[in-house]
Amino acid sequence: MFLMTSRMNLEKDGISRKSDLDLKGIVFVIQSQSNSFHAKRAEQLKQSILKEAANLTQELPRVLLLHQLSKQEGAWTILPLLPHFSVTYSRNSSWIFFCEEETRIQIPELLETLRRYDPSKEWFLGKALHDEESTIIHHYAFSENPTIFKYPDFAAGWALSMPLVNKLTKRLRSESLKSDFTIDLKHEIALYIWDKGEGPPLTPVPEFCTDAGNSHCATMFHSFLPLCGNPVKKEDIFFAVKTCKKFHGDRIPIVKQTWAGQARLIEYYSDRAESSIPTVDLGIPNTDRGHCGKTFAILERFLNHSHDKIAWLVIVDDDTLIRDPVGWRDSQDMRPSTAIVASPLTLAPAFVFFQWHSLKEDMACTSSCLRDLMVFSRAAIRRLLASKCRCYSNDAPDDMVLGMCFGGLGIPVTHSPLFHQARPVDYPRDYLSHQVPISFHKHWNIDPVKVYFTWLAPSEEDKARQETQKGFKEEL
Known part of the structure; x- marks a missing residue:
């Protein structure tokens, strides 16, 4: 009875363990840079993802390098690229999954993790961070209780469902971005998506990790200084x-x-x-x-x-x-x-x-x-x-x-x-x-x-x- 009730609650919240998702439904976006060293590291990660995917399926996912998507230097802020993702991938894809060049991804575990979430709903997934006290770099946002607002740790990877990408694209087309500068991208993206409570907050995903020691993780992150x-x-x-x-x-x-x-x-x-x-x-x-x-x-x-x-x-x-x-x-x-x-x-x-x-x-x-x-x-x-x-x-x-x-x-x-x-x-x-x-x-x-x-x-x-x-x- 408890299992049935839990399952009903999950499905009510849009979380289902029976979501049909394969790799072609995920668009991987590596937050790369044009500098040759970083571009090389991102390309190595891309090839690693494709190699692991080839061992699982004949239809490979799309893996994109952020710095190659636009000649605009502002592409690193990601929001200006959402219309491109919406137009190009909304018909055949369910998720846009972002990660850094040193993020390590276990493809089977990532698939199983994303299958828990109904891709027809608006989802913003990631490893949750929060301010422990109000801080100037976030303009003292949520100063009364800074712990309540969650934003993603990019190193662990983060994901947007396609319905959310489409919704954000409509908003971007109808109103220009109000801020003309970026100080902490991960916090400001979360604020934009949340939209003063009109949009979804970040949903914490325990399988998105930065600790390589956990066996349940779908993602991990190397904490070494770059051996370059x-x-x-x-x-x-x-x-x-x-x-x-x-x-x-x-x-x-x-x-x-x-x-x-x-x-x-x-x-x-x-x-x-x-x-x-x-x-x-x-x-x-x-x-x-x-x-x-x-x-x-x-x-x-x-x-x-x-x-x-x-x-x-x-x-x-x-x-x-x-x-x-x-x-x-x-x-x-x-x-x-x-x-x-x-x-x-x-x-x-x-x-x-x-x-x-x-x-x-x-x-x-x-x-x-x-x-x-x-x-x-x-x-x-x-x-x-x-x-x-x-x-x-x-x-x-x-x-x-x-x-x-x-x-x-x-x-x-x-x-x-x-x-x-x-x-x-x-x-x-x-x-x-x-x-x-x-x-x-x-x-x-x-x-x-x-x-x-x-x-x-x-x-x-x-x-x-x-x-x-x-x-x-x-x-x-």
Whole structure:
């Protein structure tokens, strides 16, 4: 009797264990990037999915790479692509399943999981995350009880039923997206789908996992730092710390107490030269926001005054904490002396997506440079400065200006979720648990030295992980 009642409740909620679903009913979308290393990793995952599927059926699923679906840089925000999914796949497909390039999928388990949900209904499925306290990166949403709103962990994979895709497509066609920038995509997609209670909330799916140790999982996620090459040498990285006079006394000592000791080449740039630090006065007055003038002055100084053999420039705020630079790795596909010359690289968190509307055209531009931590190859800086693309004022937002400049040059900006624009307390613990973070930002209401030694300082575990990685054989 209990089993019958449970089954009736499941069917009432649209969940059925008898849904007829095969692989051709699932469209796999890998949230890939155009950078050659990441594109290669995504292609490897695609081939892995197809290979496993071929062992199960003769009709293979469609596996798409996000960066190949549109020439618009804004495609990474996913919502603009939903009309394409609706028009192209709604007739023959039941689900759009999204995942990251390092997500591992067990196809039979994924099929069994999705079969529990009636594909004729609107479903938004994923591994649920929630804020433990209201946070600035989510504009303090649900401040009275931030735990009530759930959003997906992209690393575990997430899925939209086709009826929901079609509904969202109609909405996108009838009203433009209200926000012209993106800070945390997974949270903002969940907000858009929920639509103030008019749309479905995220349904937590226990089989969507980031813990590789659970046998019930349909998806898993590798938490290693990418094993993409040899460690970058200390003498190949130049660190430029942005500061100003009012922070010389409290922030600079923390930089020196924490990560600065691991840097071979480092300078502090301020609005006043102070020999005791020492700081370099760039001749740019301090601004309360934007900092574009200072950032471009640092780029020009690096290109014109630093040794030509220094491959990488890291621009970092004085209240940013970063992982030991010795652990950073240099990919064969991202090496600045080879492929990077042809395809220069900037590396930073995807932060802003905005549109510049003119009378003649709409130009979508992705700015993935965050002011608290930006990493550039020398080749990227050389092309940027040769282009004459510059700040329109000293206090212009440097992330937006740089994004527009690099976008105009066709230089891809690579996103790393391991760079964080806020403090550890601003992220769900479950989200950070499968990461090896590279940076955190801000000293508000925390002990920054403790944060550094808890999350970022070299440890015996880090050393053991590096040794493990040396012998780690990729499964793909």
